[in-house]
Amino acid sequence: MEKRVRVRFAPSPTGGLHMGGVRTALFNYLFAKKHGGDFILRIEDTDQTRYVNGAEEYIVNALKWCGIEPNEGVGFGDGPHKPYRQSERKALGIYKKYADQLIAGGHAYYAFDTEEELDAMRKRLEAAKVVAPQYNSVSRQTMRNSLTLSEDEVKKLLDAGTPHVVRLKVPRNEEIRFHDIIRGWVVVNSSQVDDKVLLKSDGMPTYHLAHIVDDIEMQISHAVRGEEWLPSAPAHILIYRYLGLENDMPKLAHLPLILRPDGQGKLSKRDKSGLPMFPLNWFDERTGESYVGYRESGFYPEAFINMLALLGWNPGDNREIMTKAEIIEAFTFERVNKSGAKFDPEKTKWFNQQYLRQRNDNELAAELMPILESKGVKADLKFVTEFCRLIKEKAHFINEFYDLGVYFFTAPASFDEKVLAKKWNENSKATYSKLRDKLNGENNWTADNLHHVFEAASAELGKIDMQLVRVLVSGVAGGPQLFDMLALLGKEEIMKRLDYALSQMK
Numbered sequence: 001m002e003k004r005v006r007v008r009f010a011p012s013p014t015g016g017l018h019m020g021g022v023r024t025a026l027f028n029y030l031f032a033k034k035h036g037g038d039f040i041l042r043i044e045d046t047d048q049t050r051y052v053n054g055a056e057e058y059i060v061n062a063l064k065w066c067g068i069e070p071n072e073g074v075g076f077g078d079g080p081h082k083p084y085r086q087s088e089r090k091a092l093g094i095y096k097k098y099a100d101q102l103i104a105g106g107h108a109y110y111a112f113d114t115e116e117e118l119d120a121m122r123k124r125l126e127a128a129k130v131v132a133p134q135y136n137s138v139s140r141q142t143m144r145n146s147l148t149l150s151e152d153e154v155k156k157l158l159d160a161g162t163p164h165v166v167r168l169k170v171p172r173n174e175e176i177r178f179h180d181i182i183r184g185w186v187v188v189n190s191s192q193v194d195d196k197v198l199l200k201s202d203g204m205p206t207y208h209l210a211h212i213v214d215d216i217e218m219q220i221s222h223a224v225r226g227e228e229w230l231p232s233a234p235a236h237i238l239i240y241r242y243l244g245l246e247n248d249m250p251k252l253a254h255l256p257l258i259l260r261p262d263g264q265g266k267l268s269k270r271d272k273s274g275l276p277m278f279p280l281n282w283f284d285e286r287t288g289e290s291y292v293g294y295r296e297s298g299f300y301p302e303a304f305i306n307m308l309a310l311l312g313w314n315p316g317d318n319r320e321i322m323t324k325a326e327i328i329e330a331f332t333f334e335r336v337n338k339s340g341a342k343f344d345p346e347k348t349k350w351f352n353q354q355y356l357r358q359r360n361d362n363e364l365a366a367e368l369m370p371i372l373e374s375k376g377v378k379a380d381l382k383f384v385t386e387f388c389r390l391i392k393e394k395a396h397f398i399n400e401f402y403d404l405g406v407y408f409f410t411a412p413a414s415f416d417e418k419v420l421a422k423k424w425n426e427n428s429k430a431t432y433s434k435l436r437d438k439l440n441g442e443n444n445w446t447a448d449n450l451h452h453v454f455e456a457a458s459a460e461l462g463k464i465d466m467q468l469v470r471v472l473v474s475g476v477a478g479g480p481q482l483f484d485m486l487a488l489l490g491k492e493e494i495m496k497r498l499d500y501a502l503s504q505m506k
């Protein structure tokens with residue numbers, strides 16, 4: 001029988017969750033939803049030295065903002081497999097029994113080497129031109145561990161509480177084969193694999209042991225994670241095998257890297273492409289670095305996750321703008337690429353623009369009102385709604401609206417010099433004053449009627465330059481359709497503005 005789909009996102013709280021991590025969470029979420037399964041948030045905090053305050057809360061908030069909420073786990077409610085923090089699980093003794101089982105079966109051993117001894121080993125191997133020095137089936141023979149020391153000595157050391165770790169005993173020359181849903185069959189020789197530490201000297205399990213124990217105990221059906229974990233997978237296969245759990249292990253899926261916009265290497269959290277690398281603002285109190293979030297930059301979460309879903313996956317047709325439900329419906333690991341996916345900042349903004357355009361003017365106005373308020377701008381909702389209709393085509397983000405149309409809220413104090421230098425001449429003042437008087441006599445102040453008024457005025461006064469009128473009333477050379485703009489600003493305001501502008505012109 002196929003296992004119930006249960007997937008997990010298992011970040012370590014070592015910093016803010018960057019967009020690569022969000023994509024991993026997203027693909028887990030999509031797969032769970034597609035199959036009516038469970039999506040679990042597990043916090044892998046076994047490396048206490050790298051623990052960062054606030055990281056866990058950040059992860060939870062980021063997933064909430066993105067709308068990819070786990071249905072079980074830290075911050076999202078307990079299920080039958082609580083607790084979901086590895087440090088708490090360790091306190092319950094969950095991991096040690098598995099390590100003991102491996103030791104008893106001869107597949108793991110105690111190692112008493114000090115930092116200095118490990119260092120000396122590395123130096124020795126480097127001097128002997130070993131390419132990747134590691135603790136393995138060869139080098140362990142020269143080290144202080146329960147494979148080289150006598151049983152008595154080991155017992156004495158353990159009884160005396162000598163600091164030690166437990167390592168996996170990787171065989172010398174064995175083929176390790178495993179299947180990855182995205183990459184197909186992978187074959188690695190065990191000589192490439194080091195004797196990974198399973199339990200650290202503080203008794204904490206390492207990621208390698210802890211995630212295996214948890215994936216088994218939490219009945220995880222698929223382990224979906226970043227490509228950076230692929231090199232460790234052969235060691236994981238051995239651990240499952242030695243625990244007699246190879247048939248129960250989750251299926252593996254390693255997601256492709258997200259690459260820099262120029263394709264030259266992995267996207268870093270310090271990328272300079274101008275777009276955020278984090279979903280929400282993040283301040284790293286350790287380094288004092290702060291990072292801007294997608295949320296705070298004005299992105300819609302739907303646009304952000306739509307963009308992320310297509311970083312390494314495609315729906316099998318040329319759709320790009322897709323709702324979450326459509327993405328879930330189309331999602332399969334078979335259509336996740338093996339090769340890295342390039343991050344495209346322009347396209348990312350384009351996604352937001354598409355979602356912005358899908359919103360109606362009332363929705364946009366409701367979003368804009370608080371932004372205006374925060375800038376101390378007073379405007380009524382009806383005016384703002386119509387403003388949104390006029391300005392939205394020009395924007396990628398709601399937070400650009402005000403700057404794009406600031407003159408709708410404040411009369412201009414200066415006028416585009418370039419346009420004036422080119423178009424304003426000794427006759428202009430007379431012509432545009434007459435136009436002003438005509439407009440002043442007009443009571444039907446709609447965009448359509450103003451269009452007619454301008455046509456009639458052109459016939460009578462000679463060519464009326466629309467751009468000049470625009471500059472006189474707004475100060476700038478471009479903007480939404482002129483008659484719409486005049487209509488929205490209203491007759492009284494336009495008269496005031498024309499009077500002021502004409503008083504400034506020669």
Ligand code: GLU
Nearest residue numbers: 010011012044211224225
């Ligand atoms: N704790 C690991 C990480 O931070 C999880 C890897 C996995 O999903 O197995 O990425």
